[in-house]
Amino acid sequence: MTTIRDIAREAGVSVATVSYVLNDGPRQVNAETRQRVLQVVQALNYHPNPIARRLSLQRTECIGLALAGLTDSNFSSPFYLEYIRGISFAAESSGYNLLLLTNYKREDFQSYLLRLTRSGQMDGLLLLGSSIPDEALSAIAHSGFPMVLLARHTADSAVISVSQDYQQGAYLATRALIEQGYRRIGFLGQSLQFSYGQERLAGYRQALAEFQLPLDERLISVPATRRDDPDIAEIRALLALSSPLDAILTDRERTVRQQFNELGLNSVQQPTIFPLEDSDPWLANETFPATLHAPKFEIGKKAVEMLLQLKSGETPPSPVFLPMTLIDHSNHLQKG
Amino acid sequence: MTTIRDIAREAGVSVATVSYVLNDGPRQVNAETRQRVLQVVQALNYHPNPIARRLSLQRTECIGLALAGLTDSNFSSPFYLEYIRGISFAAESSGYNLLLLTNYKREDFQSYLLRLTRSGQMDGLLLLGSSIPDEALSAIAHSGFPMVLLARHTADSAVISVSQDYQQGAYLATRALIEQGYRRIGFLGQSLQFSYGQERLAGYRQALAEFQLPLDERLISVPATRRDDPDIAEIRALLALSSPLDAILTDRERTVRQQFNELGLNSVQQPTIFPLEDSDPWLANETFPATLHAPKFEIGKKAVEMLLQLKSGETPPSPVFLPMTLIDHSNHLQKG
DNA sequence: TTGTAGGCGTTATCAA
DNA sequence: TTGATAACGCCTACAA
Numbered sequence: 001m002t003t004i005r006d007i008a009r010e011a012g013v014s015v016a017t018v019s020y021v022l023n024d025g026p027r028q029v030n031a032e033t034r035q036r037v038l039q040v041v042q043a044l045n046y047h048p049n050p051i052a053r054r055l056s057l058q059r060t061e062c063i064g065l066a067l068a069g070l071t072d073s074n075f076s077s078p079f080y081l082e083y084i085r086g087i088s089f090a091a092e093s094s095g096y097n098l099l100l101l102t103n104y105k106r107e108d109f110q111s112y113l114l115r116l117t118r119s120g121q122m123d124g125l126l127l128l129g130s131s132i133p134d135e136a137l138s139a140i141a142h143s144g145f146p147m148v149l150l151a152r153h154t155a156d157s158a159v160i161s162v163s164q165d166y167q168q169g170a171y172l173a174t175r176a177l178i179e180q181g182y183r184r185i186g187f188l189g190q191s192l193q194f195s196y197g198q199e200r201l202a203g204y205r206q207a208l209a210e211f212q213l214p215l216d217e218r219l220i221s222v223p224a225t226r227r228d229d230p231d232i233a234e235i236r237a238l239l240a241l242s243s244p245l246d247a248i249l250t251d252r253e254r255t256v257r258q259q260f261n262e263l264g265l266n267s268v269q270q271p272t273i274f275p276l277e278d279s280d281p282w283l284a285n286e287t288f289p290a291t292l293h294a295p296k297f298e299i300g301k302k303a304v305e306m307l308l309q310l311k312s313g314e315t316p317p318s319p320v321f322l323p324m325t326l327i328d329h330s331n332h333l334q335k336g
Numbered sequence: 337m338t339t340i341r342d343i344a345r346e347a348g349v350s351v352a353t354v355s356y357v358l359n360d361g362p363r364q365v366n367a368e369t370r371q372r373v374l375q376v377v378q379a380l381n382y383h384p385n386p387i388a389r390r391l392s393l394q395r396t397e398c399i400g401l402a403l404a405g406l407t408d409s410n411f412s413s414p415f416y417l418e419y420i421r422g423i424s425f426a427a428e429s430s431g432y433n434l435l436l437l438t439n440y441k442r443e444d445f446q447s448y449l450l451r452l453t454r455s456g457q458m459d460g461l462l463l464l465g466s467s468i469p470d471e472a473l474s475a476i477a478h479s480g481f482p483m484v485l486l487a488r489h490t491a492d493s494a495v496i497s498v499s500q501d502y503q504q505g506a507y508l509a510t511r512a513l514i515e516q517g518y519r520r521i522g523f524l525g526q527s528l529q530f531s532y533g534q535e536r537l538a539g540y541r542q543a544l545a546e547f548q549l550p551l552d553e554r555l556i557s558v559p560a561t562r563r564d565d566p567d568i569a570e571i572r573a574l575l576a577l578s579s580p581l582d583a584i585l586t587d588r589e590r591t592v593r594q595q596f597n598e599l600g601l602n603s604v605q606q607p608t609i610f611p612l613e614d615s616d617p618w619l620a621n622e623t624f625p626a627t628l629h630a631p632k633f634e635i636g637k638k639a640v641e642m643l644l645q646l647k648s649g650e651t652p653p654s655p656v657f658l659p660m661t662l663i664d665h666s667n668h669l670q671k672g
Numbered sequence: 673t674t675g676t677a678g679g680c681g682t683t684a685t686c687a688a
Numbered sequence: 689t690t691g692a693t694a695a696c697g698c699c700t701a702c703a704a
Contacts, residue, residue: 003681015693019683026684030689047454051391052681055696060387065436076380081416089439097457099435100401118383121433339697350675355699362700366673388697391680 002044011040012262022048041312046239048217063095063307064122069111069130083128083150086300094308104296110136115147120258124307126150128213129187146310148303151296160310162302162320164294165223166196170203171247176290176326177247178211186238186248186271188230188256197222200276204249219245229255232262239263245271247288289329295322338382356383357517388643398433399643400458404445404465417484419464422636424539430644436456453481460643461485466530469527482646484639487632489531489655496646498638498656500630502532502612506539507587509610509628512662513583514547522574522584522607524566524592533558536612542587555581565591568598573598581607583624589613619632625665632657 006020008015013033020027021037029037054060065087091098099122103112109132116125117140122172124146127137134154141158142149149161164286177185190197218241221234228251238245240243242291250256253275260270274288299322306316344351349369355372356363365373376382390396401423402585427434435458439448443466452461453476460482463473465603476483477494485497513521513554523540526533539556544551554577557570565588574581586592589611610624635658642652 001681005681015682017681017690020690023683028689047456049391049456049681051387051396051456052696053392054387055385055680055698056682056684058696063702076422082437085438085440089440090435092438092440095680098436100424100436102428104421104425104428113673120383120385120387167452314703337695340699341697351698352676353674356674359699365673369673385697388680389699391696392698392700394680473701611677 001050002046004046004048006044007037007040007046010044013037049284060121060123061095062099062122063091063124063126063304064101064116065102065126065128066103066116066132068103068127069131076162078195082294083300086297086302087126087150087304088300089297090301090304094304096304096308109133110139110201112141113140117143123146124311125302126303126307146307148307148310150299150303151196157318160250160306160316160318162299162306162318164296164299165321165323166199167203167206167225167295168321169201169292170276171207171277172203172324172326173292174204174207175210175250177249177274177288178207178213178271181286182247182272183213184216184241184243184271185219186221186245188220188234188238188248188250188252189220190251191223200249200251202213212316228260232259235259236263239265239271247272247274248274249274251276290326291329293325293327295324298322337385338380340382340384341375342380343376343382346476347373349373358492364647367407376433377651384602390431396459397431398458398460399427399460399640400437400452401464402439402449403451404439404463405467414631418632419636422633423462423632423640424636426637426640430640432640445469446475449476450479453479460484460647462643482643483647484540484643486635486639487532493576494655496642496652496654498635498642498654498658498665499532499633500632500660501657502535502660503539503542504586504657505628505630506536506612507543508539508660508662509585509612510540510543511546512626513608513610513624514543514549518583518608519549519553520553520577520579520582520607522581522586523558524570524574524584524586525556525557525612526587527562529561532635536585536587566595568595571595572599575601575607583608583610584611585610587612626662629661629663629666635657 004015004018007018009112011018011033015034017029018037018041020029020035022041023288045079050061051126056127065084088098103109109272113136114124116122123141127150128150130152136157137147137154137159138156141160142154147160149159151163153159153161153163174185185204185208187201189200192198192201200218205215206222217268219238221230221238223230231252235256236249248256250272250273253273256273260273272288276292277294302320304320306320309316340351340354342502343354347354347369349372352363353369354364354373354377356365357370358377386397401420424434437452439445443451446519449461449472452458461476462484464486466488470492473483473485473490473495474492476497477492481498487499489495489497504579510521521540521544523537528534528537535618537556539558539669541551555574557574559566559570559644566586570590574584584592584607586609589609608624612628638656638658642654642656645652
């Protein structure tokens with residue numbers, strides 16, 4: 001392995017000079033000397049050792065991405081990789097390595113995160129997945145270790161976070177349904193103990209209020225505690241209303257469809273399903289001709305930026321909400 | 337930051353002794369001394385600096401996972417994360433960090449890989465994704481840098497690889513169709529320039545031969561060069577046969593469904609679709625009541641094992657094929 | 673059984 | 689403008 005010393009010797013200069021040439025500073029180097037050094041670097045095909053560099057600089061140039069619940073049903077969404085793409089993009093752009101962490105041993109999450117922060121392997125942490133207890137998040141945030149939470153928020157403002165604007169998204173969705181003439185719109189959401197559970201419900205209410213439609217509490221089904229998927233009883237209850245639903249907003253499109261099928265409802269008997277998350281594009285023709293899009297790539301990018309700010313001592317504004325958009329598929333609409 | 341020297345001083349021993357205690361060798365340490373050291377480690381909440389360790393040991397304890405074409409349509413499969421889960425599991429189990437690499441700059445792949453191997457950031461490389469040119473793979477393999485290719489193989493036997501057994505999978509699928517009475521089974525595959533394109537076709541042929549069914553070349557549609565998705569002309573051609581298909585094997589379920597819809601075929605008019613990759617479980621009730629399952633988690637695990645062997649100088653057997661399985665969904669069958 | 677000291681490859685401070 | 693050298697924190701051969 002060729003080292004900086006080899007270059008120095010070969011070029012007839014000191015290691016310091018070589019370092020200054022390679023790092024463009026912090027000191028000026030005579031143009032001629034500089035040329036000579038660069039030539040030798042070329043000739044010997046020299047590449048500085050990043051490990052030695054890290055030891056000297058006392059930083060890892062790595063950020064960790066902890067995926068909580070990689071097996072959860074929401075992770076099987078084909079769009080989950082979008083967050084990761086955004087993160088990876090931003091990390092590579094800014095010269096950081098991305099470490100993938102999955103807690104496969106199912107260690108208690110707080111201990112797991114603490115262990116990571118102390119491991120000295122990364123100098124920042126990104127968190128993706130809703131199955132992380134709020135206390136664990138607070139603990140890390142207050143320890144001063146740079147950390148950013150993606151795709152949701154917590155009550156503790158010390159926890160820096162960035163997500164899509166769930167409220168505005170749910171508002172857009174509800175409004176779109178209302179504008180198409182739907183009036184009995186069900187809401188099948190996540191527990192209100194999650195920020196996005198509350199935010200979506202708020203968006204739903206907001207749209208109803210704007211159109212001066214009555215709010216019927218019986219149309220709203222949210223579980224008391226976290227649940228991954230609505231069960232058949234929950235859906236049956238919504239369908240059993242005397243005055244039936246004509247549409248349903250849900251964060252679990254695929255489960256709802258499945259349950260509808262189990263109940264023997266064909267597509268005409270079913271309420272129109274409107275997914276609160278991106279649905280499969282190729283399903284667009286079986287559902288409402290518009291879908292919500294969350295800027296997942298951008299959220300990933302933004303999270304990295306916020307993390308780097310945090311690392312450099314600044315406190316980025318938080319929580320950040322990036323707007324969702326309504327994508328019109330009506331030109332693809334063609335029933336098979 | 338507390339260092340090994342602090343521990344040594346506090347415990348009244350040398351740094352060497354502390355190191356031996358912490359690493360369980362390579363030298364024995366007196367039990368009492370050992371206890372004392374461990375106590376101090378506890379008391380000062382000491383964690384060895386992995387960067388310093390790596391510099392000293394001259395290894396990174398990292399493996400890289402290069403995802404080629406994270407935006408390709410095949411990556412949007414909800415099952416893609418399964419490979420990553422398996423890899424991450426095995427990496428964490430064996431004390432390795434996993435670096436996620438995505439070549440977001442779309443650099444020429446061979447230069448990209450070469451740069452990675454020389455970067456000194458990882459001491460092994462895993463490759464996932466079909467859009468990597470064979471020459472790039474060969475170049476790295478012959479450079480001696482440990483590398484394992486996942487989910488496909490190449491002609492160059494120096495390229496170590498592990499994948500599902502595409503041939504056996506296609507065989508199982510074809511046989512299942514035949515046993516259900518299907519006779520005109522179309523085959524819509526990937527270009528034969530890819531190993532799995534050939535393997536699947538071989539499995540299809542094998543099953544037909546076993547049941548002494550004639551091989552009708554017109555039922556087989558494979559593009560000359562790589563293509564991400566079958567286009568409408570390709571599908572139209574298959575459907576235009578005088579004696580129509582009653583089933584179709586395809587590696588692109590969602591595109592084919594979409595195209596069928598575009599052509600205005602309802603589910604009765606369509607040939608039965610049998611996906612050669614795992615299909616969405618919740619679609620299982622609209623399709624043939626069995627699906628192929630590829631052991632993606634296990635492939636990820638196996639790839640890491642092979643990489644570690646390679647790193648330690650052994651040459652693992654290659655190519656490795658892990659068997660696919662046929663999953664019966666008939667008990668869920670219930671048309672909506 | 674234990675301690676000393678040199679080395680891993682950089683960076684950056686202090687002299688020159 | 690440059691060189692010498694002390695960190696950075698750990699591992700381990702050699703000496704005791």
